[in-house]
Amino acid sequence: MISFNRVSKHYPNGTTAVDDLDLELPEGGITVLVGSSGCGKTTTLRMVNRMVEPSSGTISVGGRDVQRADAAELRRGIGYVIQQAGLFPHRTVLDNIATVPLLLGWGRRKARARAAELLELVGLPADAGKRYPHQLSGGQQQRVGVARALAADPPVLLMDEPFGAVDPVVRTQLQNELLRLQSELRKTVVFVTHDIDEAVRLGDRIAVFRTGGHLVQCAPPAELLADPADDFVAGFLGAERGLKLLSLSTLADVPQRPAPTEEAGPKGAGGRWRLVTSERGEPLGWRDTEGPQGDRAPLLPVRPLRDGDSLLTALDESIASPAGLVARVDADGVLTGVTDRELIHEHAGRRHAEAARTAAAANGTAADGTATDGTATPQDAGVTA
Numbered sequence: 001m002i003s004f005n006r007v008s009k010h011y012p013n014g015t016t017a018v019d020d021l022d023l024e025l026p027e028g029g030i031t032v033l034v035g036s037s038g039c040g041k042t043t044t045l046r047m048v049n050r051m052v053e054p055s056s057g058t059i060s061v062g063g064r065d066v067q068r069a070d071a072a073e074l075r076r077g078i079g080y081v082i083q084q085a086g087l088f089p090h091r092t093v094l095d096n097i098a099t100v101p102l103l104l105g106w107g108r109r110k111a112r113a114r115a116a117e118l119l120e121l122v123g124l125p126a127d128a129g130k131r132y133p134h135q136l137s138g139g140q141q142q143r144v145g146v147a148r149a150l151a152a153d154p155p156v157l158l159m160d161e162p163f164g165a166v167d168p169v170v171r172t173q174l175q176n177e178l179l180r181l182q183s184e185l186r187k188t189v190v191f192v193t194h195d196i197d198e199a200v201r202l203g204d205r206i207a208v209f210r211t212g213g214h215l216v217q218c219a220p221p222a223e224l225l226a227d228p229a230d231d232f233v234a235g236f237l238g239a240e241r242g243l244k245l246l247s248l249s250t251l252a253d254v255p256q257r258p259a260p261t262e263e264a265g266p267k268g269a270g271g272r273w274r275l276v277t278s279e280r281g282e283p284l285g286w287r288d289t290e291g292p293q294g295d296r297a298p299l300l301p302v303r304p305l306r307d308g309d310s311l312l313t314a315l316d317e318s319i320a321s322p323a324g325l326v327a328r329v330d331a332d333g334v335l336t337g338v339t340d341r342e343l344i345h346e347h348a349g350r351r352h353a354e355a356a357r358t359a360a361a362a363n364g365t366a367a368d369g370t371a372t373d374g375t376a377t378p379q380d381a382g383v384t385a
């Protein structure tokens with residue numbers, strides 16, 4: 001666990017970058033720091049590994065006051081990833097990754113073997129190890145940056161807008177990789193971003209800062225979206241809070257029924273629409289049985305969804321589907337059934353209500369905005385979910 005206890009940072013020019021911060025970051029979780037530009041996110045992050053020294057207050061990592069630790073030794077135990085990777089240009093990828101193990105005196109062979117292992121872990125081919133950073137794409141360089149930070153297996157990882165400089169497709173891939181790695185490694189991660197969607201996707205908790213270094217709210221994404229502390233947080237989360245909330249729930253517990261394939265007959269009722277599948281049972285497209293071309297009508301596109309897909313994706317597909325049905329498949333892509341548009345909408349609404357109730361309970365208020373002790377709390381009456 002990382003604890004900030006009444007931490008402030010004032011720069012000599014009079015700027016207060018962080019103001020009286022109290023924050024606990026749970027062990028093994030990803031805490032995302034967000035907020036407007038200049039609100040003190042990077043300063044907060046860099047105080048953890050003492051790249052910036054606080055003006056007052058204490059910061060501890062795993063119960064140890066960082067101020068009392070030797071700074072160089074402290075940094076070797078804390079992985080650090082920045083935008084554009086910050087790799088050493090004249091060292092090969094493998095040597096870049098082996099930096100900290102070598103500093104720790106592991107010996108060249110062991111350090112390089114570990115580097116090769118990490119290269120694979122972050123999804124890069126073995127031959128990338130011999131290249132220099134400029135011979136890799138931006139996304140690949142970021143992966144090397146992550147591998148380098150993980151090399152000595154530090155319990156803490158600081159990530160300062162690590163995916164800020166790559167295009168949206170690569171960014172999504174890198175986010176997925178980070179989530180996959182995190183499910184295995186369970187590091188305590190502090191992650192700075194400007195992108196609220198990235199924060200919702202990655203964060204176990206999101207800390208929202210306001211200019212002047214004030215922490216406004218720190219909560220799990222669902223709670224933040226269902227019950228932002230004030231207008232600043234609500235504005236920062238954006239107008240589509242409800243849809244973002246749906247991105248946090250999966251289709252797994254939404255029932256399905258038999259699909260209206262040719263073979264299913266009336267059991268898989270789909271009105272005029274039939275779902276055409278391959279021999280293996282993979283959905284290929286929708287056929288309009290009442291269209292003028294009958295059996296020869298071109299198939300309309302289907303986007304089959306798995307249990308792990310989000311309710312937001314399901315809502316999108318339910319709108320796009322000509323049949324108003326969402327085709328469901330198993331891990332092998334084989335059709336298992338369909339879910340009606342109305343049922344998706346019903347679950348989406350239910351998910352909202354649940355999130356509002358959970359957020360209200362966490363804040364000591366009933367979902368209708370009254371305090372659980374019976375007194376009215378106007379500020380909470382605006383729970384929107």
Ligand SMILES: Nc1ncnc2c1ncn2[C@@H]1O[C@H](COP(=O)(O)OP(=O)(O)OP(=O)(O)O)[C@@H](O)[C@H]1O
Pocket residue numbers: 011012013015016017035036037038039040041042043044194
């Ligand atoms: N070395 C410094 N000297 C003076 N002021 C500084 C210094 N470093 C940062 N600041 C100021 O402290 C405030 C917080 O900066 P910080 O970089 O922590 O913000 P941030 O939230 O990470 O910003 P951004 O999102 O733009 O990266 C800003 O007003 C910044 O100008």
